[in-house]
Amino acid sequence: MAKPRIGITMDYVTGKPHYMLPWTYAEAVEKAGGLPLMLPYRSDLSQVPHYLDGLDGVVLSGGDDLDPSLFGEERHAMARAVDPDRQKFEFALLTEIERRATPVLGICLGSQLMNVHRGGSLYQFLPDMDRSEPLEHRRIGDDWGARHGVSVEPKSNLSHLLGKTQLECNTSHKQSVHKPGHGLRVVATAPDGVIEATEDPSFPFYIGVQWHPERQNDEADHLKLFQGLVSAATRRAGT
Numbered sequence: 608m609a610k611p612r613i614g615i616t617m618d619y620v621t622g623k624p625h626y627m628l629p630w631t632y633a634e635a636v637e638k639a640g641g642l643p644l645m646l647p648y649r650s651d652l653s654q655v656p657h658y659l660d661g662l663d664g665v666v667l668s669g670g671d672d673l674d675p676s677l678f679g680e681e682r683h684a685m686a687r688a689v690d691p692d693r694q695k696f697e698f699a700l701l702t703e704i705e706r707r708a709t710p711v712l713g714i715c716l717g718s719q720l721m722n723v724h725r726g727g728s729l730y731q732f733l734p735d736m737d738r739s740e741p742l743e744h745r746r747i748g749d750d751w752g753a754r755h756g757v758s759v760e761p762k763s764n765l766s767h768l769l770g771k772t773q774l775e776c777n778t779s780h781k782q783s784v785h786k787p788g789h790g791l792r793v794v795a796t797a798p799d800g801v802i803e804a805t806e807d808p809s810f811p812f813y814i815g816v817q818w819h820p821e822r823q824n825d826e827a828d829h830l831k832l833f834q835g836l837v838s839a840a841t842r843r844a845g846t
């Protein structure tokens with residue numbers, strides 16, 4: 608049987624004409640039973656429908672920060688602009704994904720992209736967010752091990768997929784959803800109120816998470832996100 612084909616958007620190496628993607632994204636898709644395929648963003652945007660013709664699902668990967676003028680703000684001094692070509696490609700890709708209801712998992716930047724694409728806004732620098740008992744959500748130095756608890760909404764596609772409402776997640780982000788975009792439901796939060804996941808329940812699979820499940824793909828809870836995407840992609844490929 609053909610494996611569901613899962614496109615993964617790529618990042619870049621700053622200052623070099625190179626694409627870049629941590630191995631764990633493709634590893635997680637493969638472990639979940641999908642065929643991972645990388646999507647080069649320096650493409651003519653007319654290629655976007657052709658890419659999606661050949662895909663059953665998509666992972667929007669992590670990266671630098673979106674242009675805040677998209678939600679009416681000046682760039683924060685601590686924000687780091689994503690390559691405008693990558694931003695342009697991924698918005699075009701997401702528009703076509705939604706038009707076709709292709710299953711999609713957004714990770715970190717990917718989840719922020721989903722939100723801004725729907726007219727929502729972001730906190731550009733979480734340390735500035737007013738919270739009681741704030742957590743540090745950023746990766747500080749070389750410590751990739753930081754984690755916090757996440758509470759998942761009981762009646763959500765995410766909790767249905769995970770089979771639980773409490774989760775331990777890694778955290779290496781300075782931005783997150785502020786105002787949720789049209790049609791998006793907040794389905795997970797950190798103990799300090801930071802939004803950690805959103806979904807659009809009207810789509811077969813449309814989930815954005817602020818943590819990095821690909822880096823924890825050796826843990827059942829986190830691999831489940833990729834398994835859910837691959838299952839939805841398989842159902843789609845079968846129709």
Ligand SMILES: [Mn+2]
Nearest residue numbers: 744778779797
């Ligand atoms: Mn976090």
